[in-house]
Amino acid sequence: MKVSIVMRTYNRAHIIGEAIESALRQTHGDFELIVVDDGSSDGTAEVVERVRSERIRYIRHEQNRGVSAAGNTGIEAATGDVIAHLDSDDLWKPEMLGRLVDVLDRYPQVDAAFCDVEVVRGNSVSSIVSGMRAFPSLLASHAQPNSDVFVFSSREMYVCLLEEVPIKPTATLIRRNVLDALGAYNESWPSGEDWELYLRISKHYGFGYVNRKLATMRVLGDSTLSKFQEEDKSSLLQMVVGEKKALRGDREALQAANRAISRHHKELGWIYLHSGRRMKSISTYARGFAETGHVPLIMRTALALMPLSLNAGLKKMLSLGDGRHA
CATH class of the missing domain: 3.90.550.10 (Spore Coat Polysaccharide Biosynthesis Protein SpsA; Chain A)
Structure with a gap:
């Protein structure tokens, strides 16, 4: 071969x-x-x-x-x-x-x-x-x-x-x-x-x-x-959202897609927050919650409102809560 x-x-x-x-x-x-x-x-x-x-x-x-x-x-x-x-x-x-x-x-x-x-x-x-x-x-x-x-x-x-x-x-x-x-x-x-x-x-x-x-x-x-970390996350998010729209009642696949959508919103929100785009970070977390209903995203929305110097410990707690690393 x-x-x-x-x-x-x-x-x-x-x-x-x-x-x-x-x-x-x-x-x-x-x-x-x-x-x-x-x-x-x-x-x-x-x-x-x-x-x-x-x-x-x-x-x-x-x-x-x-x-x-x-x-x-x-x-x-x-x-x-x-x-x-x-x-x-x-x-x-x-x-x-x-x-x-x-x-x-x-x-x-x-x-x-x-x-x-x-x-x-x-x-x-x-x-x-x-x-x-x-x-x-x-x-x-x-x-x-x-x-x-x-x-x-x-x-x-x-x-x-x-x-x-x-x-x-x-x-x-x-x-x-x-x-x-x-x-x-x-x-x-x-x-x-x-x-x-x-x-x-x-x-x-x-x-x-x-x-x-x-x-x-x-x-x-x-x-x-x-070089393309942000573009990469955005493209992957758009693709999995598109896939989700076509699933139509496939519960197992829908759950997998929602977990991916939640993670991509979380990671994009973190990128925006730590590059000085606080409002974009907040809106990203909120959109992720609206799409998936994953509660940790709402908690991260509140976290994004706090000074960065205060949120490291809370971010770690949220990562433990949703089973993921930030």
């Missing part, structure tokens, strides 16, 4: 070499690496050229077009049966591709396979699923002795993805025919494009999961996640 690894990059000459080397060290040998340079001006091309591997193809956008467009360029150029993404600031363990390809080989009902991720933020290291609710519950319901492989139906992943996103592009393989059928990334999304894609996939296809940290995601100050 040939894998096409798409590496999207923009001004990462200082770090992309490490990501490329981690791809080239894979124990699964049938792959190509497509580096899509999204208009870099820092010598990224020279770093890629120095690697000198026949597995690598380099494609350059003359202008920066965004992470979604770069991903689609790579997918269009791919010749493999499976598409993988390795972002230029991330790393793979040598067995990453092999373990996920094995899941696709063994389970024909699985059309996308992913694994756990080690997340590095400065000196902090955590799992991608740390603090999540829905995905750990899903894992527990499928637990099997002596196995770290899980298979989920499309329905199970759809409900989970309505609430939270345990899947990261750098740790996911998708069959090419799935992307041919459904389309790839929505280029109007500057960030969060992965959730929109996975939610689309989960409406039709099953997922497999390897419960091992086979990838490392390094969250840097200039990462897309960091």
Whole structure:
């Protein structure tokens, strides 16, 4: 099974070499690496050229077009049966591709396979699923002795993805025919494009999961996640509200959507409050309560009226009360 690894990059000459080397060290040998340079001006091309591997193809956008467009360029150029993404600031363990390809080989009902991720933020290291609710519950319901492989139906992943996103592009393989059928990334999304894609996939296809940290995601100050934090939350909120409108009596999915809507309002309210936009924070919390009826949002509305120097302790209490971290 040939894998096409798409590496999207923009001004990462200082770090992309490490990501490329981690791809080239894979124990699964049938792959190509497509580096899509999204208009870099820092010598990224020279770093890629120095690697000198026949597995690598380099494609350059003359202008920066965004992470979604770069991903689609790579997918269009791919010749493999499976598409993988390795972002230029991330790393793979040598067995990453092999373990996920094995899941696709063994389970024909699985059309996308992913694994756990080690997340590095400065000196902090955590799992991608740390603090999540829905995905750990899903894992527990499928637990099997002596196995770290899980298979989920499309329905199970759809409900989970309505609430939270345990899947990261750098740790996911998708069959090419799935992307041919459904389309790839929505280029109007500057960030969060992965959730929109996975939610689309989960409406039709099953997922497999390897419960091992086979990838490392390094969250840097200039990462897309960091640069577009507010836009990301707003886009995700709009999408899940749109999904909720179409659910019509699906109680389980409605509850999952409401939990996600509440969390996004809470996180956006926190961003607004701590960037000096107090009234926008208050209105965000209030809208979240009107949409979901989640009482902690009303309590946060009151909290937003207080001086920031007084609300840290109360914020912690509210986080305990609604089962989430602020």
